[in-house]
Amino acid sequence: MEHFGRIFEAAPVTLEVTATCFTVGALLGVVLVSGRRSRSWVVRSVSRVVIDVLRGIPPIVFLFIVFFGIGSGAITLSPFQAAVIGLGLISAAHLAEIYRGSLLAVNRGQFEASQALGLGRTTTYVRVIGPQAMRVAIPGMVTWAISLLKDSAIVSTIGVAEIMLVANQDARASGSSLTPFIIAALIYIALGTPLAFLSRYLERTLSLKR
Amino acid sequence: MIALTPDRCNLMLRLEGVRKAFKDQVAVDDVSLDVEAGQVVAIIGPSGSGKSTLLRCINLLEIPDRGRITVEGQPTDAKGGVSTKELMKLRRKVGMVFQSFNLFPHMTVLRNISLPQERVLGRSRAQADARSMALLAQVGLTVKADSHPSQCSGGQQQRVAIARALALDPKIMLFDEPTSALDPELGLEVLAVMRQLADQGMTMIVVTHEIHFAADVADRLIVMADGRIIEQGDPKSVINNPQVDRTRTFLSAIRDR
Numbered sequence: 523m524e525h526f527g528r529i530f531e532a533a534p535v536t537l538e539v540t541a542t543c544f545t546v547g548a549l550l551g552v553v554l555v556s557g558r559r560s561r562s563w564v565v566r567s568v569s570r571v572v573i574d575v576l577r578g579i580p581p582i583v584f585l586f587i588v589f590f591g592i593g594s595g596a597i598t599l600s601p602f603q604a605a606v607i608g609l610g611l612i613s614a615a616h617l618a619e620i621y622r623g624s625l626l627a628v629n630r631g632q633f634e635a636s637q638a639l640g641l642g643r644t645t646t647y648v649r650v651i652g653p654q655a656m657r658v659a660i661p662g663m664v665t666w667a668i669s670l671l672k673d674s675a676i677v678s679t680i681g682v683a684e685i686m687l688v689a690n691q692d693a694r695a696s697g698s699s700l701t702p703f704i705i706a707a708l709i710y711i712a713l714g715t716p717l718a719f720l721s722r723y724l725e726r727t728l729s730l731k732r
Numbered sequence: 733m734i735a736l737t738p739d740r741c742n743l744m745l746r747l748e749g750v751r752k753a754f755k756d757q758v759a760v761d762d763v764s765l766d767v768e769a770g771q772v773v774a775i776i777g778p779s780g781s782g783k784s785t786l787l788r789c790i791n792l793l794e795i796p797d798r799g800r801i802t803v804e805g806q807p808t809d810a811k812g813g814v815s816t817k818e819l820m821k822l823r824r825k826v827g828m829v830f831q832s833f834n835l836f837p838h839m840t841v842l843r844n845i846s847l848p849q850e851r852v853l854g855r856s857r858a859q860a861d862a863r864s865m866a867l868l869a870q871v872g873l874t875v876k877a878d879s880h881p882s883q884c885s886g887g888q889q890q891r892v893a894i895a896r897a898l899a900l901d902p903k904i905m906l907f908d909e910p911t912s913a914l915d916p917e918l919g920l921e922v923l924a925v926m927r928q929l930a931d932q933g934m935t936m937i938v939v940t941h942e943i944h945f946a947a948d949v950a951d952r953l954i955v956m957a958d959g960r961i962i963e964q965g966d967p968k969s970v971i972n973n974p975q976v977d978r979t980r981t982f983l984s985a986i987r988d989r
Binding site for chain 1: 791793820823824826827828830834835836837847848851852893896897900
């Protein structure tokens with residue numbers, strides 16, 4: 523039981539890492555997808571390269587580059603900061619692709635009607651296309667949040683005191699190497715399952731309204 | 733006899749040498765056209781004849797490769813691209829109604845009509861809503877103001893789309909097969925609204941397969957094939973006495989079914 527108490531106390535850190543990375547990713551993803559759909563081909567190409575690179579590097583490798591590579595040079599980053607930058611940027615790339623797909627799902631006629639009415643580009647995206655694309659994007663975004671929650675375990679490798687790091691310490695200190703990890707697994711399941719339900723619920727309600 | 737001396741003050745739209753190609757497929761081939769204020773022009777022709785593309789060139793949904801479009805004396809040259817400013821200026825004068833209505837599904841009918849007025853003309857919400865309600869009354873849909881498009885029939889959606897375009901006080905209304913996606917009965921209510929609009933003196937260009945509407949309402953009928961105007965004139969005489977073989981085959985195809 524003392525295993526559980528110790529590990530469970532680290533759950534808020536896991537949630538904090540996940541929520542912060544997701545928020546950073548959700549916002550930067552908008553920037554990246556805007557770049558992807560820019561009228562300038564230079565901006566488009568740069569955005570595509572950034573997205574492909576971020577999605578092509580294994581998260582743990584990127585995390586090490588940020589923390590040990592960049593974060594120990596001229597600027598020093600705390601483990602938490604490095605985690606947010608690393609997983610936040612990777613989330614941005616993935617979410618940008620989810621946004622892009624959902625924008626493609628919006629009927630072409632909606633763009634044409636906006637153009638014909640003389641609406642500006644910003645109004646078109648913010649008022650007409652965005653809200654419709656969001657409906658398509660939300661289930662995918664929640665799915666990404668679930669992956670992120672689980673993948674946040676890798677930030678234990680750079681010393682963020684979340685569930686995995688505490689479970690690992692507990693295993694070494696107590697000499698019992700099965701129980702702490704089983705407990706960690708159960709906590710991840712307990713945190714992730716509501717999100718999975720949310721995802722399915724949103725998928726149902728949002729698709730019905732279309 | 734049709735008077736062939738164009739009164740320049742009455743000229744609402746002039747197309748000069750408009751050409752549009754997609755890859756190597758020429759959709760609109762060197763089309764010139766004058767439309768006077770208050771005129772209703774119907775365009776018919778087989779699919780792929782370029783009539784929809786021509787219509788979309790008028791409000792620059794398709795940028796022509798060549799040619800000049802003059803709306804109310806304000807010319808836009810296609811050569812060398814069109815600036816956003818020119819686009820906005822031209823589109824402000826031209827309203828368009830699509831085959832697939834293209835209402836915004838996440839907004840109520842009222843918001844659909846009011847939002848563009850607020851954004852494009854800078855009207856206040858109250859001003860815009862007042863205008864929207866007046867137009868909804870005109871198209872007979874006051875009761876649908878707070879409904880979403882999905883709660884309206886196709887015919888109702890198309891009437892809302894007409895109201896939405898009219899709310900911006902366009903000088904010309906373009907209709908791209910406005911009844912083709914509708915059951916015949918629902919199409920009639922849309923045609924009734926268009927007829928009313930024509931009676932009020934709106935300048936209209938209508939791409940359509942509704943030959944009766946063209947005969948009754950249009951002042952001029954244009955027949956297109958292979959990207960060109962092959963025949964035009966008084967609707968009844970074109971329909972009853974076509975001069976070109978291609979027109980004859982097309983007309984018998986839509987009449988004798």
